[in-house]
Amino acid sequence: MKQVGIIGTGRYLPEHVVSNDDLSRLVDTSDEWIRTRTGISQRRISTGMTTSGMACEAGTAALTNAGLEPDDIDLIICATITPDYFMPSCACLVQERLGAKNAAAFDLAAACTGMIYGMVTAEQFIKSGMYENVLVIGAETLSKVLDWKDRSTCVLFGDGAGAVVMSAAKKGINLLAANLESDGSKYRLLTCPAVTLDNPFLLEQECICYDENGMSNAAEPAGTQKIVMNGQEVFKYAVRAIVDNINTLIKKTGISKDDIAYIIPHQANYRIIDQASRSAGIPIDKFFINLDRYGNTSAASIGIALDELAESGRPRRGDKVICVGFGGGMTSGAVLLEWN
Numbered sequence: 566m567k568q569v570g571i572i573g574t575g576r577y578l579p580e581h582v583v584s585n586d587d588l589s590r591l592v593d594t595s596d597e598w599i600r601t602r603t604g605i606s607q608r609r610i611s612t613g614m615t616t617s618g619m620a621c622e623a624g625t626a627a628l629t630n631a632g633l634e635p636d637d638i639d640l641i642i643c644a645t646i647t648p649d650y651f652m653p654s655c656a657c658l659v660q661e662r663l664g665a666k667n668a669a670a671f672d673l674a675a676a677c678t679g680m681i682y683g684m685v686t687a688e689q690f691i692k693s694g695m696y697e698n699v700l701v702i703g704a705e706t707l708s709k710v711l712d713w714k715d716r717s718t719c720v721l722f723g724d725g726a727g728a729v730v731m732s733a734a735k736k737g738i739n740l741l742a743a744n745l746e747s748d749g750s751k752y753r754l755l756t757c758p759a760v761t762l763d764n765p766f767l768l769e770q771e772c773i774c775y776d777e778n779g780m781s782n783a784a785e786p787a788g789t790q791k792i793v794m795n796g797q798e799v800f801k802y803a804v805r806a807i808v809d810n811i812n813t814l815i816k817k818t819g820i821s822k823d824d825i826a827y828i829i830p831h832q833a834n835y836r837i838i839d840q841a842s843r844s845a846g847i848p849i850d851k852f853f854i855n856l857d858r859y860g861n862t863s864a865a866s867i868g869i870a871l872d873e874l875a876e877s878g879r880p881r882r883g884d885k886v887i888c889v890g891f892g893g894g895m896t897s898g899a900v901l902l903e904w905n
């Protein structure tokens with residue numbers, strides 16, 4: 566089997582910074598509440614740039630970092646829950662803007678676990694021998710699916726994009742092992758409805774938004790295309806998902822917790838990461854955290870953090886790094902990387 570690695574990373578964050586104080590002028594909240602409950606101080610919000618535009622910037626940065634030209638890319642995978650269009654895919658828009666004319670391109674929806682699902686999908690295409698260089702991008706403009714009157718969600722998220730170039734080349738950051746999980750029975754915990762069924766033959770719109778007891782969930786009116794979340798249940802799921810995915814990789818590979826130099830968790834909430842660190846028995850200072858600056862950027866968060874960790878120069882040759890994600894679906898997953 567071919568060894569697959571990450572040979573370039575990149576990120577893009579919109580310039581516009583929105584502080585907690587800025588949000589307290591929109592909804593009944595405070596800097597103190599947001600920082601103590603989530604660890605978030607500010608986030609970047611798009612003032613006009615689209616998901617594909619940000620994806621393109623992050624993808625270009627990753628290609629430059631990898632020393633590749635757009636022509637070298639065989640496949641573009643965009644992980645996003647906030648594409649510009651249902652059709653065409655964000656990945657096709659990126660292909661057009663980059664001029665990556667030799668690439669196949671498609672989108673992947675695994676919510677905040679999108680980057681992990683994307684990396685594992687790329688790994689499989691490379692291992693099978695079908696493709697050599699794959700550009701994986703996680704990009705989101707979550708600001709367009711937030712209810713800016715709902716203080717329980719609008720304070721949590723931000724916009725941005727992160728990207729990696731994966732290749733069969735024997736340089737870069739090796740991908741040693743992976744784990745993917747889904748639990749559709751928990752889909753109600755975190756939803757963002759798509760377009761409602763509407764045609765001349767409509768009798769009754771099936772309600773997709775039932776709660777666990779089969780009751781219609783009035784908090785999620787069909788067709789509003791806004792994020793609705795059961796915060797406390799998501800919190801519990803997230804802590805479990807981080808711990809379980811790390812333990813699964815440890816079991817699969819036989820490494821010990823001490824062998825792990827850094828963990829890049831999906832950047833949702835500092836308290837989730839802190840609790841996971843205690844439950845897993847792994848010191849918090851091994852967890853890379855930038856959510857204070859960017860909030861939760863969903864599928865973009867792990868790519869952005871990986872690029873920042875690489876840029877910091879902190880990881881040394883041979884260091885093992887786990888990226889672990891969780892999100893709507895519910896989905897979760899992790900990859901074990903080794904720095905080269």
Ligand code: ACO
Binds near residue numbers: 837863893
């Ligand atoms: N400012 C002030 N008060 C608020 C705010 C706010 N922004 N949001 C909620 N509150 C209030 C609530 O109305 C409630 O008031 P009440 O007691 O008068 O009813 C009170 O604060 C407590 O609300 P809780 O929901 O119990 O607060 P909790 O401590 O659970 O924190 C939070 C809420 C931060 C959302 C937490 O549940 C959480 O982080 N959950 C995980 C959310 C998450 O990370 N989602 C995304 C992950 S998956 C993905 O990335 C797609």
